[in-house]
Amino acid sequence: MIQLDTDKSLPQKELDSPSVAPSRSVSEPEPSIPLRSTVLQSRPWLGWLAVYTFVLLVFFFYRQYSMTALISMYATAKDATFLVVLATLTLGFIEDFVCATYFTSTLWLFDVFVLYVKSQHSRSTSNDTVDAPLPQVGSKITTFAVSWLMYVAMVIPFWTDLLLVRLRGMRFTFALVSMAISEKDNISAVPISSDEWTEGYVHAGVLLLLTTSFASIRTWTSWMNLASWSPTHLLDCSSRQDLPQVETPDDNSVDKPNTDGAVGAQSPKPVTFKKALPLEDDATPRYMVVQVVETADNGETEESKMLGDGIELPCRRLERSSYLKQGVAVVLSLLLLPVMAVIAAYTTSPLVAYSALNTSLNELLGGVLQPTLPDLNVSLPWPEKFIHLETEDYTLFGSNSLYRRTTGFHGDLAFDVNVSPDDPPNVLVLVVESFRFHDSRYLVGDEDPSNLFRGTNLTITPNFDRWAKRGVALRNFWSSWRTSRSVESILFGQLPYDSTTESGMTGGRNDTKLSGLPQLFTAKGYETFFTTGCTTDYDAWDLFLPSHGFDTVWGRGEMMELAERDLGIKSDEWFGAEHRSLSWGVHDDLSFELLGNLMINKTKEQSERRVDKKLKKPLFLTHYTISSHMDFKQRPRWFDEAAKPNFSALYEGQEYADNIQNYQEIRYFTDMELGKFMDRMEEEGILNDTIVVIVGDHGQGPEFGNNVPEDRDVSATRVAGTIIAEGRMAEAAGLVIDDATEQYDILNTLADITGLPEGGFVQDGVGRSLKRKVKFGERIVYSNNPTRKMSIVRGHERLRYDRVTDSVLLHNADTDHDMKVDLFPDLAAKEQAEWLRRRDEGRRINEYFTKRWDNKCLLTSECDGTASTAE
Numbered sequence: 001m002i003q004l005d006t007d008k009s010l011p012q013k014e015l016d017s018p019s020v021a022p023s024r025s026v027s028e029p030e031p032s033i034p035l036r037s038t039v040l041q042s043r044p045w046l047g048w049l050a051v052y053t054f055v056l057l058v059f060f061f062y063r064q065y066s067m068t069a070l071i072s073m074y075a076t077a078k079d080a081t082f083l084v085v086l087a088t089l090t091l092g093f094i095e096d097f098v099c100a101t102y103f104t105s106t107l108w109l110f111d112v113f114v115l116y117v118k119s120q121h122s123r124s125t126s127n128d129t130v131d132a133p134l135p136q137v138g139s140k141i142t143t144f145a146v147s148w149l150m151y152v153a154m155v156i157p158f159w160t161d162l163l164l165v166r167l168r169g170m171r172f173t174f175a176l177v178s179m180a181i182s183e184k185d186n187i188s189a190v191p192i193s194s195d196e197w198t199e200g201y202v203h204a205g206v207l208l209l210l211t212t213s214f215a216s217i218r219t220w221t222s223w224m225n226l227a228s229w230s231p232t233h234l235l236d237c238s239s240r241q242d243l244p245q246v247e248t249p250d251d252n253s254v255d256k257p258n259t260d261g262a263v264g265a266q267s268p269k270p271v272t273f274k275k276a277l278p279l280e281d282d283a284t285p286r287y288m289v290v291q292v293v294e295t296a297d298n299g300e301t302e303e304s305k306m307l308g309d310g311i312e313l314p315c316r317r318l319e320r321s322s323y324l325k326q327g328v329a330v331v332l333s334l335l336l337l338p339v340m341a342v343i344a345a346y347t348t349s350p351l352v353a354y355s356a357l358n359t360s361l362n363e364l365l366g367g368v369l370q371p372t373l374p375d376l377n378v379s380l381p382w383p384e385k386f387i388h389l390e391t392e393d394y395t396l397f398g399s400n401s402l403y404r405r406t407t408g409f410h411g412d413l414a415f416d417v418n419v420s421p422d423d424p425p426n427v428l429v430l431v432v433e434s435f436r437f438h439d440s441r442y443l444v445g446d447e448d449p450s451n452l453f454r455g456t457n458l459t460i461t462p463n464f465d466r467w468a469k470r471g472v473a474l475r476n477f478w479s480s481w482r483t484s485r486s487v488e489s490i491l492f493g494q495l496p497y498d499s500t501t502e503s504g505m506t507g508g509r510n511d512t513k514l515s516g517l518p519q520l521f522t523a524k525g526y527e528t529f530f531t532t533g534c535t536t537d538y539d540a541w542d543l544f545l546p547s548h549g550f551d552t553v554w555g556r557g558e559m560m561e562l563a564e565r566d567l568g569i570k571s572d573e574w575f576g577a578e579h580r581s582l583s584w585g586v587h588d589d590l591s592f593e594l595l596g597n598l599m600i601n602k603t604k605e606q607s608e609r610r611v612d613k614k615l616k617k618p619l620f621l622t623h624y625t626i627s628s629h630m631d632f633k634q635r636p637r638w639f640d641e642a643a644k645p646n647f648s649a650l651y652e653g654q655e656y657a658d659n660i661q662n663y664q665e666i667r668y669f670t671d672m673e674l675g676k677f678m679d680r681m682e683e684e685g686i687l688n689d690t691i692v693v694i695v696g697d698h699g700q701g702p703e704f705g706n707n708v709p710e711d712r713d714v715s716a717t718r719v720a721g722t723i724i725a726e727g728r729m730a731e732a733a734g735l736v737i738d739d740a741t742e743q744y745d746i747l748n749t750l751a752d753i754t755g756l757p758e759g760g761f762v763q764d765g766v767g768r769s770l771k772r773k774v775k776f777g778e779r780i781v782y783s784n785n786p787t788r789k790m791s792i793v794r795g796h797e798r799l800r801y802d803r804v805t806d807s808v809l810l811h812n813a814d815t816d817h818d819m820k821v822d823l824f825p826d827l828a829a830k831e832q833a834e835w836l837r838r839r840d841e842g843r844r845i846n847e848y849f850t851k852r853w854d855n856k857c858l859l860t861s862e863c864d865g866t867a868s869t870a871e
Contacts, residue, residue: 524757797813
């Protein structure tokens with residue numbers, strides 16, 4: 001019951017009513033108020049402050065702990081100056097505050113919902129004759145569970161991101177989770193060191209402790225209930241002095257006699273609101289007394305009465321415009337705060353923006369906090385800058401595209417290969433897993449300027465060396481890290497798609513048109529084959545390869561079936577004691593034997609066609625090996641028990657000696673099987689009718705362990721390469737090309753060697769023909785590792801740079817393999833400017849291919865949705 005009282009006394013009959021308790025006189029002493037009620041009344045914002053403080057402190061300490069690793073990822077440890085760290089922490093605090101605001105607002109909505117449910121429950125049970133108290137246990141369990149889950153959801157991306165930065169030098173995104181799900185069958189093969197497991201467990205334990213502590217405090221302390229206040233009250237109830245003041249009922253007034261004299265019945269406890277009324281002339285002060293009388297034992301807790309009645313009642317009397325102001329304030333805050341964070345991120349340096357990135361917030365906002373490159377289209381030449389005008393004849397299909405028709409090649413010859421158009425040779429591209437440049441003594445050279453062989457005359461790859469001497473060796477040959485990315489470069493002449501979680505093959509890309517080696521040789525009448533011992537469901541190879549030019553694709557399944565049928569391998573030998581297979585696929589000894597069988601059989605078919613006076617139907621075949629994949633321990637039993645060369649001089653005394661030994665032995669195994677295959681092809685007379693290209697898909701850095709092998713950057717990206725055309729090269733056999741070359745040069749090189757189909761062929765590559773002579777150091781190549789840095793190689797000098805930040809490092813890749821001496825600071829200003837111009841060109845061409853892949857417009861003149869495709 002609600003009573004309004006002015007200066008006149010209440011009617012006695014109403015005061016005597018059992019349903020109304022007499023109001024307390026102003027002169028009466030105030031009753032004692034429970035502590036938590038006092039706290040909530042005097043500091044209703046305390047819960048909000050506690051949540052913000054807890055979240056921001058966790059963000060701050062974890063960010064500070066990872067600061068050096070963050071800055072080093074985009075620059076160097078030397079760039080972690082006081083001002084950079086201060087700017088990073090400041091911007092980080094802004095982003096963390098926005099993240100905390102979204103988190104706290106969500107908790108507030110939950111608490112308001114719980115309060116509403118409690119209120120509805122109280123009303124529904126207030127008239128029941130049977131006591132039906134609110135199920136407090138269920139309420140607390142719900143509060144604990146929701147608080148726990150919401151805190152984990154907020155903090156996991158942030159914590160995982162910084163853990164990956166410290167351990168692997170990479171950033172977390174939800175795309176990484178998607179990749180792990182899509183590659184779930186192969187994810188177990190990813191090497192994780194004991195140190196990484198330990199740090200992961202420690203941080204998971206800390207996270208669990210913090211999360212449980214936060215949820216427990218939220219559950220068992222009433223002042224952490226956010227429904228009692230929100231920042232909108234600054235515009236409303238809590239900031240208006242003319243609103244009623246709340247008097248909390250005396251909790252001790254129990255067991256008092258009612259008006260009928262009954263003892264033991266609890267008197268109704270009114271909540272009284274007093275509001276001073278305006279004074280009239282010559283009038284005494286008057287008060288309006290509002291009494292809210294609650295029935296006894298109605299099942300409401302102190303918290304629900306205090307929060308639901310004591311606060312909510314006066315707010316309900318506000319004008320509608322007050323609610324409108326609150327709603328507008330909430331919407332503007334949740335919209336303007338992230339806008340302010342984005343503006344702050346974009347007005348600072350990219351180094352600070354990346355280092356301060358709150359991944360939880362960034363992923364929520366769709367990546368808008370990441371810095372982007374400025375528009376590079378104004379000052380840089382396009383597209384001839386990325387087409388080798390000195391050696392290629394072509395016709396462009398558009399002024400803003402690399403899409404063109406190549407009609408021929410010109411220029412002085414670096415080497416020649418005798419090829420008759422009437423008898424086209426077979427073409428075999430052998431791509432060897434993790435085959436780095438510095439495993440080959442022949443490529444490194446006797447001088448060994450970086451002392452890679454530690455003063456010995458050893459080589460890990462005697463068979464490759466032997467065959468490379470009979471062809472053209474590529475000693476300054478570069479890749480762009482990861483096997484799938486090598487497919488884009490080797491087969492299609494492109495810079496690979498720039499992503500740490502995807503490649504140009506991911507998902508199959510059936511709706512993206514491509515033109516490269518498979519299309520070139522198909523146009524020339526070749527039969528196209530792709531074979532590998534590896535599983536082809538990796539990165540959707542089984543979808544990508546058949547839909548982009550290969551007539552036949554053999555993977556692990558086909559290799560196993562053929563080995564059991566033709567080689568006598570029993571099914572229990574694959575993963576049994578014989579270890580004829582590793583987790584990634586069939587070992588190289590079997591896949592090379594099956595590859596040899598295929599080439600022998602196809603050569604016989606070609607001979608039969610000649611007898612029948614039919615066209616030869618030559619073979620274009622690409623084969624990827626797999627045995628030398630990390631972790632380097634999986635090998636056939638027969639090889640594990642066989643005598644092997646002693647490579648101890650190359651790894652003794654090093655931190656990861658066992659890992660280096662494993663790598664060198666499995667590298668020797670693949671080289672041995674490569675040698676057997678090449679010798680067999682020579683004996684069968686097949687090499688005289690086959691052009692063979694042998695390259696590494698990427699390098700490897702076992703000296704740095706298996707967790708971050710790409711940290712040994714040159715070892716991870718500089719790969720071995722050779723072109724062999726037995727009996728067709730004359731005096732060119734034994735040539736070593738020392739100038740910078742890249743995997744994407746293979747497309748134009750084979751097109752120049754074997755000849756073009758009538759009318760030429762279409763492509764969008766950036767390679768050049770290595771068959772043509774160029775002046776040393778005039779041409780640059782791009783070698784990018786999305787998990788680390790991008791790079792430019794010119795001659796023997798290599799510039800490493802970030803996609804966005806200004807940090808650059810220049811080294812001599814021959815004499816300073818491990819990049820210990822930065823040459824850039826000592827260059828003249830003009831030379832520095834020239835390298836920075838090349839860096840901008842590298843960024844632009846990298847961005848070009850990424851955009852074209854994303855928009856499925858690689859073979860179009862424009863990329864705006866209205867482009868035309870020329871045939």
